[in-house]
Structure formats: structure tokens, C-alpha cells
Amino acid sequence: MTLTENRPAITPPHPRRWLGLAVLSASLLLVVMDITILNVALPAIAAELRPDSVSLLWMVDVYALVVAGLLVTVSALADRWGRRRMLLTGFAVFGAASAAVVWADSPGEVIALRALLGVGGAMIMPSTLSLIRTLFPDGRERATALGVWAAMAAVGGALGPILGGLLLEHFSWHAAFLVNVPVMAVAIAAGLVLLPESRNPRPGRLxxxxxxxxxxxxxxxxxxxxxxxxxxxxxxxxxxxxxxxxxxxxxxxxxxxxxxxxLLELRLFRTPSFTAGAVTALITELAMAGVMLLMAQWMQLVKGYGPLETGLRLLPLALAAVVASPLAPALAARIGARTVLAGGLAVTAGGFLVLAAAPLEYPVVVASLALIGLGMGSLSIASAAIMAGAPPEKAGSAAAIEETGYELGGALGVAILGSLAAAVYRAALPLGTLAALGVTGAAAGSARESLAGALELPVPALAARAQAAFTDSLALTGLAGGALMLAAAAAVWFLTPRTLDLSAASH
Structure with a gap:
């Protein structure tokens, strides 16, 4: 498909489209914040409810499992039932699940509520993207809107731990969920007034x-x-x-x-620019999920920062992304979408590589976070390429593919890069070395399993060695993440047409 060829008259834009964007961006902000708040609230939940190790893992994992399982089906239903209706139903489900936490007094009930939050999240996430496609038929405006949308995702990821830390300092862990309720009520009211309904006029049988x-x-x-x-x-x-x-x-x-x-229009991948956008989403989330999880642990377990301070020290990433995301469309119009897409991945790669190139101290981390955040500005161009590569009636499929890429990338990042970090960490703590420090048997196994396990043992020499091993694992994981991002940059450069003009991409 050529995005610069002559087309029929563009659908008139919605008069309240920018106010509608505010509703969509705020809902995305809250959903992303809620995911990160749980990471801060988990220790408090565990202390009160005493879940076993399996239940604790399900509290974390069930949300992603439900979202991943429902994204495609929910998007297809929204194309038929109405995208605004699906979004508002998602708000209602998300708010109701958050309110029901007041009555949760067992691990099983928290897992069930997290699953219900996943149902709401699966309704919300792709609906925001497909409604942006409807609200902004003009390619230039849509690219700007997606820049704002991407910036809100970055802000949500950064504010989640900070808000979670503040809430848990003054209230019980229930507050981490209850904060969603009034926001979702306002979002429903605003969505009814400001968002237009849209659906596929010829959806076919489900x-x-x-x-x-x-x-x-x-x-x-x-x-x-x-x-x-x-x-x-x-x-x-x-x-x-x-x-x-x-x-x-x-x-x-x-x-x-x-x-x-x-049900899902996989033939969209025949458009090279669409594929490039999907690859950008997948690989960026893969590298981000693995490295940022380790960086947060490094700040708390090696540097000794508390959860709230850790959230504040991670802010340079969000601040850089907030600056870069809205500016990326204008930059793409000036130097080309292909250059911004591939260049953003290369800048992000530079941020990861900084972790391996210099001794890990906080000023180095600030430089790394700033580069990663600036590179993430290209995600708005990736979203624009994805949505431009799909006609309006296929907006649900395009949104489902992008959101599935993020979910799959996050899971792969934690699994692949997390496993690499764990292998490096264990290799630096051989059993012979631990035995020389007086750590054997189950204690040695616990020390090699995680840094937290090593720090629980009253052996100062072990703690120092384990912290150094974890720092080395973070540096090597940064190197792997950087290499992966550079490979993605090369792939995206070759996939994206040189003449891709998102400002002209209107259907």
C-alpha cells in the first residue's frame, strides 16, 4: 500500500476530538499506573494475607494472562458491538473490580479481582487506540494524538510506583486499588459526552x-x-x-x-510499515520489561533506596519520554518516519549500552534512563504506522495486534533477559566460593536463587559479593538489551518504506 497516493475526501474530524483524546489518554494513564502500583503494594498484601509462593505468583501473573487471552476477541467484539461501548464497559468493570477489593480477605479473592481487572484492561487498552483512529482521520493530527497517548503511557509507568509508595505510607494496601474507582466514574461520564461511537460497518459473522x-x-x-x-x-x-x-x-x-x-486481520502484515510498527512495539517492550525490572531491584537491593525513592529516581525516563513523544511526529514530518522509527530504537539501544559501558552509579543510570526515554518517543510513530496501515473498519485488528505485541514483549523480556541475568548472577556465586564464606546447603541455594535471599543471611562478605554479582548481571543484561534494540533498528529501517508519509496517511 502506498500512503501518499490520491484518496477520496477525508472524513470530517470530530469537533471534540482533543477533549476525547484527554479521556482516552487519562484512562491509559490509570491502567498503566495500576499495573505498576501492584509491584509496590505486593509486599504489604503478602504480609497481611500470607499467600503461599504459588498464590503470590498468580497475583502477579493472572492479569497478563487474562489480558493476553482476551485482546483479540474483545477487539473483534468491539468492532461489532461498538468501540465506545466496549471502552465504557471496560471502565465499569475496572472500577467495580477495584471497589470490590474492600471485601477481599484471602489470596484467592485478590487473584480473582486481579483477573477481573484484566478483563477490564483488555476492554480498555485496544479500544483507546481504535477510537483514536476514529477521532483523528487526518494522518498529521493522528500522529500528534498518538504522541500524547504514548507520553501518557510513559508517565503512568513512572507515577505508579510513586503514587503506590505515597498511598502505602498512609493507608492500607486496599488504597492501591480504590484509587481507581472515582477516576473510572469520571471517565465513564466524560466518555459518554465526548467520545463518538464507531464500529465496523461490515464486520461479518463472529x-x-x-x-x-x-x-x-x-x-x-x-x-x-x-x-x-x-x-x-x-x-x-x-x-x-x-x-x-x-x-x-x-x-x-x-x-x-x-x-x-x-476475527483478526493478519493480512495487515503484508504492509511493510505496519510490520515495522509492530516489530518496534514488541522489541521495545521486550528490552524495557527485562532491563527496567532489574534496574528497580538494583536501586532497592544494591543502592538501598526505598520504593518511593526508587520511583522518584526512575523519573528521568518518563520526563524524557514526555518531551520526546509529542515532538516525534513533527520530527518525522521533517526528516522522515523511517529515520525517526529506526533512530528511536538506536537511541534506546544507546541507553541500554551505557549500563555496560561505565561503572554503575546513579549519574550513569540517569544518562541511561534519559536516552531510553528519548528513544521511546518513536513508539508514537510506531503506533501511527500501525494505525495508518489499517483502514478504519480494521482499526480493532490493528489495535489488538499492537497491544498483543506489548503484552508478548513484556512476558518475553522478563523471561529471556531475566533468565540471562539470573544465570550471570548464579555464575558469580559458585558453591565453592559460598562454602569458603561459610554458606552451604539450603542457605547457599537461597543465596544463589536471588539477591534478596543472599541479603537475608547474616554474612556481610556474601552480601557484598552478591550485590556485585547483581550489578554485573544488570550491566550484561543492558548489553543484551542494547544489541537486541540495534538489531530491531536495522530490521525496522529495511522494513519501513523511505517514502512513508504519516501526515498523508488518511483513509
Missing amino acids: DLLAALLSMAGMTALIFAIKQVGKHGVTDPAALAALAVAAAALGWFAARCLRRPEP
């Missing part, structure tokens, strides 16, 4: 078998990735889940490619 295959396949795939990250590639549960995922998703893809009106 393919129920494909919906079931997508839910089973994506849930199994994310579960398999998480199991590999925790237990290794030989884990029987991971292998079984991977087999289910391969069978279900293979059947799903074949079915979608054969049907004229599929």
Missing part, C-alpha cells in the same frame, strides 16, 4: 472457534513464557503449554488467513 483458539493459544503462550522464565526450558508445564499454544495459534492463523472477514 468466528467463535477462532475466538476460542485465540484465547486458549495466547493464554497458553504467555503462561509458557512465564514458566520458562521461572523454571527453565525443560519445565514440563512450560513445554505442555507451549505445545497447546503452537497448535491453537497455528490453527487460529490458518483460519484467519482463509476467511474473507477474519
